Amino acid sequence: MSALSRLPRPALLAGVCTLVLALVGSGLWILTRVDPASPGPSADSGPEPENTGRTQVRVMLAGDSMTHGSDGDRTWRFHLWNHLQPHVEGLDFVGPFTSPATPEQIIPPELTGGEPDDGDPDEVDYRDPDFDQDHNARWGRTLADAVTTIEDDVRTHRPDVLCAMIGLNDLLFPISAEEMEQLLRDYVGGAREANPEIRILLAHALPIARADEDEGFALRVYAYNEMLRTVAEDMSTERSPVVSFDLGRAEDWSVASDTYDGTHPTDSGELKIAAGFADALSREFGLGPAYPRPLPSST
Numbered sequence: 001m002s003a004l005s006r007l008p009r010p011a012l013l014a015g016v017c018t019l020v021l022a023l024v025g026s027g028l029w030i031l032t033r034v035d036p037a038s039p040g041p042s043a044d045s046g047p048e049p050e051n052t053g054r055t056q057v058r059v060m061l062a063g064d065s066m067t068h069g070s071d072g073d074r075t076w077r078f079h080l081w082n083h084l085q086p087h088v089e090g091l092d093f094v095g096p097f098t099s100p101a102t103p104e105q106i107i108p109p110e111l112t113g114g115e116p117d118d119g120d121p122d123e124v125d126y127r128d129p130d131f132d133q134d135h136n137a138r139w140g141r142t143l144a145d146a147v148t149t150i151e152d153d154v155r156t157h158r159p160d161v162l163c164a165m166i167g168l169n170d171l172l173f174p175i176s177a178e179e180m181e182q183l184l185r186d187y188v189g190g191a192r193e194a195n196p197e198i199r200i201l202l203a204h205a206l207p208i209a210r211a212d213e214d215e216g217f218a219l220r221v222y223a224y225n226e227m228l229r230t231v232a233e234d235m236s237t238e239r240s241p242v243v244s245f246d247l248g249r250a251e252d253w254s255v256a257s258d259t260y261d262g263t264h265p266t267d268s269g270e271l272k273i274a275a276g277f278a279d280a281l282s283r284e285f286g287l288g289p290a291y292p293r294p295l296p297s298s299t
Contacts, residue, residue, distance in 0.1 A: 056090040057287070060136050060159035062146065063166045066206070066265060066273070067137035069100040071124040076265065079274030081131035084281075084288040094157040095136035100124050105139045142169040143183045150187055154194035161285065162191055163277055165203040165247070167228070171220040172210075180224055184231050188242055197239055199285055201277065202232055203247040209255050209262025243284045247276040271295055 061067055061077050069075035077093065085091050099121035126133070136153055138145075143166050154162070164187075170180060184202075191198050204225040211218035225246070232244035247253070251272040255262060258269035265273060275291035282290045 056092050057088050057161075058092045058094045058157070058159045059084075059161045059163065059287075060095050060154070060157060061093060062095070062136040062150075062153075062162060062164040064137060064141045064169055065101065065106075065139040066168075066263075067135065067165055068097075068105075068139050068141075069126070070106060070139070070264075071100055071103075072127050073100055074127045074267070074270055075100065076270040076273035076277070077133070077135055078126065078128060078131045079271055080277055083274065083278050083291055085132075087288045091132075093132040093134045094159050095134045096153060096157065097135050097137065098133040100126060101139040140169060141166065143167045143180070143187060144170055147183055147186045147190060151190035151193045154191045154198065158195065159198065160195075161199045161201065161281070161287065163201045163203075163281070165206075165273070167224055168205045168208070168221070171205070171217060171224055174216065175220065177220075177223045177227055181227050181231060184228060185235065188231070188235050192240055199240065200232075200242045201280055201284065202228055202242065202244040203273075203277070203280075204228060204244060204249075206248045206253055206273075207255055208259070241284070243280065245276070245280045245284075247273065250279065251276045268295075268297075 061080070067075070067077065069077070081091075081093060102121060102124050134157075136157075146164075146166055166187075167180065167184070170183070188200060191200060205221050205228075207221075211221060229244045232242045236242040253269075253272065258266055258272060260266045272295065275293075275295055278288060278291040281287040
């Protein structure tokens with residue numbers, strides 16, 4: 001999300017937000033095995049697969065700032081990894097990125113009169129780095145942007161499962177339901193072009209504070225979530241299931257207590273997102289167990 005900025009809590013850049021607004025059991029169904037007798041890669045066949053000869057379950061977590069996180073966050077990716085890893089043999093989070101967002105990614109310098117800069121990922125870190133940090137999320141990413149890279153991302157990193165929570169940034173500005181539907185269909189279709197058997201889990205957009213003050217935005221979010229459910233049902237196939245789920249309703253999401261700025265998750269919010277995805281992965285794809293309940297009150 002780009003709705004509000006987060007540098008080390010409490011928010012460091014108050015007031016700049018207006019600029020930013022501009023498998024069953026151990027997953028046997030999805031194991032990827034490399035035949036030891038198969039020939040090696042040719043010169044033009046792309047990079048050699050990682051961990052050749054090892055059984056793996058490759059999961060790509062994709063989205064915007066709610067998934068990317070920033071300096072000092074654990075992120076919900078941390079909680080999902082530590083929940084699944086003891087239960088899923090060969091679990092591997094994959095994606096083109098590893099770091100949380102740098103300050104320059106949260107507030108691009110060109111918005112404040114500086115020179116464009118991607119920042120230095122070495123200057124940021126997670127609160128607890130003990131997890132597989134690979135991901136495919138970017139601060140401020142829109143579905144319109146993600147559509148342009150998803151096919152290459154899936155082809156390069158070869159996920160068996162794509163977990164995405166994306167689209168809210170597109171809705172910050174007027175966009176028609178027809179445009180959003182086409183973007184979502186193109187996103188799913190792009191992932192399938194690279195892996196015709198990919199399994200896709202799509203989370204509904206979470207409530208954020210802006211909906212309380214912007215009726216048009218609130219209506220766009222409602223329409224998007226309804227459309228997301230319909231598109232998932234329509235595009236789902238036996239070979240490549242597509243499932244949507246209402247994360248906010250499932251986890252009783254509270255903007256007041258589960259976000260620190262009306263948008264981005266607090267510790268409790270990160271835990272709820274991880275638990276929601278864990279439950280859906282277990283229920284829909286048989287990947288790992290459901291998240292233990294009740295959730296701890298603090299992390």
